Amino acid sequence: MTVRDVKEILGAQVISGEEFLNREAHTGCGSDMMSDVLAFVKEQCVLLTGLCNLQVVRTAEMMDVVCIVFVRGKRPDEAMIELANEREIPLLCTGHRMFTACGLLYQNGLRGGTSN
């Protein structure tokens, strides 16, 4: 699944990183807890979150996530967009709630990766 697929499936708006829509995602992770993201996220992951602060982008940077999807209509601020641009991390926004957003991506073939 590419970032473009994620965008279309979720009816999401691309806030930044339009040039990276062809990036391939292998897994998905939905969490508002960045500590857990750091503990469990695998390679080439889409991060879905309702948390909206600079540390979400930092965490994504450390984990090399493919893109960040803000759920429940959350919108990143200027500082977040700037950092995401600098680090080449696409930011997407969807009005869907977390459960629905994750469910839609799962239904279209994205998986959470093996637990460990």
Add this chain to the structure above:
Amino acid sequence: MNQTITLTYTISGDDFTRAGEASSDVKKKLKQMGANPEVIRKVAISMYEGEINMVIHAHGGEITVFISSTEIIIRLKDEGPGIVDVELAMQAGYSTAPDNVRALGFGAGMGLPNMKKYSDEMNIDTILGEGTTVTIKVYM
């Protein structure tokens, strides 16, 4: 690369939004050096967790990174309150982080366990009331 490269960062304890800048810089430098992506990932995650811990618990501190051809050593030194029970702090899920930190997405009690998970060696020196030094090592 025969000599060791040393990088030093002063971590501010006041501004949570800046936490991670040092780890980000190290990640960038390792990438420029052409280090193995898995090594970069291990260093980035474990150092970022350590940096966050410093800001949350110890009002900042100093991080020194030593990069040689065989290993990367990250020394995180703070003058915070120290860790009361290291064994307990190492348990996944145990946390003393305040609510305002949890609201920012941290404090799940995964910091130290994660640092151990993503490093090849980890050592904690802590003295109550004086501070903590965590040293992590990742092999190249």
